[in-house]
Amino acid sequence: RIAYVNGRYLPHSAAGVHIEDRGYQFADGVYEVCEIRHGIIVDLTRHLDRLDRSLAEIRIPSPMSRKALTGIIREVARRNRVRNGLFYLQVTRGEARRDHVFPAPDTAPSLVITAKSTDPKVIAAKNAKGLRAVTVPDNRWDRVDIKTVGLLPNVLARQAAKEAGAQEAIYVDARGMVTEGAATNVWIVDRDGNLVTRPAEHGILRGITRTTLMDVARTLSLPVVEREFSRDEMLAAREVFITAATSICLPVVEIDGQTIGNGHPGTFSEKIRSAFFDVAE
Numbered sequence: 001r002i003a004y005v006n007g008r009y010l011p012h013s014a015a016g017v018h019i020e021d022r023g024y025q026f027a028d029g030v031y032e033v034c035e036i037r038h039g040i041i042v043d044l045t046r047h048l049d050r051l052d053r054s055l056a057e058i059r060i061p062s063p064m065s066r067k068a069l070t071g072i073i074r075e076v077a078r079r080n081r082v083r084n085g086l087f088y089l090q091v092t093r094g095e096a097r098r099d100h101v102f103p104a105p106d107t108a109p110s111l112v113i114t115a116k117s118t119d120p121k122v123i124a125a126k127n128a129k130g131l132r133a134v135t136v137p138d139n140r141w142d143r144v145d146i147k148t149v150g151l152l153p154n155v156l157a158r159q160a161a162k163e164a165g166a167q168e169a170i171y172v173d174a175r176g177m178v179t180e181g182a183a184t185n186v187w188i189v190d191r192d193g194n195l196v197t198r199p200a201e202h203g204i205l206r207g208i209t210r211t212t213l214m215d216v217a218r219t220l221s222l223p224v225v226e227r228e229f230s231r232d233e234m235l236a237a238r239e240v241f242i243t244a245a246t247s248i249c250l251p252v253v254e255i256d257g258q259t260i261g262n263g264h265p266g267t268f269s270e271k272i273r274s275a276f277f278d279v280a281e
């Protein structure tokens with residue numbers, strides 16, 4: 001495997017950044033994960049728009065033009081022969097002697113891009129079976145709208161899920177309302193047959209898959225409602241599913257040991273998944 005690191009294409013095993021990279025010391029950076037399908041980068045514009053927004057919010061200058069960045073992403077995918085898979089892109093505030101305040105303005109941001117193939121069979125198996133999830137208190141900071149590499153709460157939540165025999169942790173805020181998953185957005189099909197997801201103004205990352213799914217729902221004439229929903233409403237929902245670039249749309253069939261719906265993957269998530277790539281750009 002080949003990785004791009006600060007201007008060079010390196011063997012994956014030899015690719016590294018300096019110990020005083022601010023990403024390493026302070027998690028002072030942002031990232032994107034984006035799907036590649038049949039050699040096409042899915043929703044690239046939306047991912048790069050969000051990257052620009054994340055960078056601006058934490059005041060890291062853009063490492064290069066969008067055109068140059070896109071060229072490198074394609075080259076990394078090509079060198080790794082990824083037709084179906086993911087790329088990972090990370091920008092940090094760069095390398096500087098450890099000091100909490102920003103380094104000198106001429107410090108170059110660090111840019112790392114990797115790509116890997118994924119096995120469609122593994123994803124298909126997950127879709128056929130559905131996932132188990134657990135709920136956990138949302139103990140994150142209030143800027144989860146920024147796609148920062150500071151993911152320690154998410155790491156601990158996913159690990160807790162794993163140790164409980166589940167595949168995702170679903171965050172619930174202090175009011176008992178669902179926010180999102182450790183690395184996914186959460187959707188329910190409510191009693192009226194609406195696709196419901198939390199508004200992205202507060203408390204969640206505005207997932208690109210979430211946005212595109214709204215376009216998909218529109219083409220299928222499925223009603224989408226952006227509103228908060230509680231853990232109790234989720235447990236009683238007809239369907240629950242989660243969305244992220246890594247897996248598009250995965251049904252959740254059990255949460256905190258309670259069966260969701262009839263315990264089988266639901267028809268809404270199935271419909272959306274099959275239409276997704278006709279709508280995504």
Ligand code: PDD
Binds near residue numbers: 244246
């Ligand atoms: N995670 N919410 C959180 C906290 C996430 O980390 C992610 C994505 C999402 C879904 O966003 P999108 O649809 O743009 O992938 C929601 C990535 C995939 C990750 O950390 O691996």
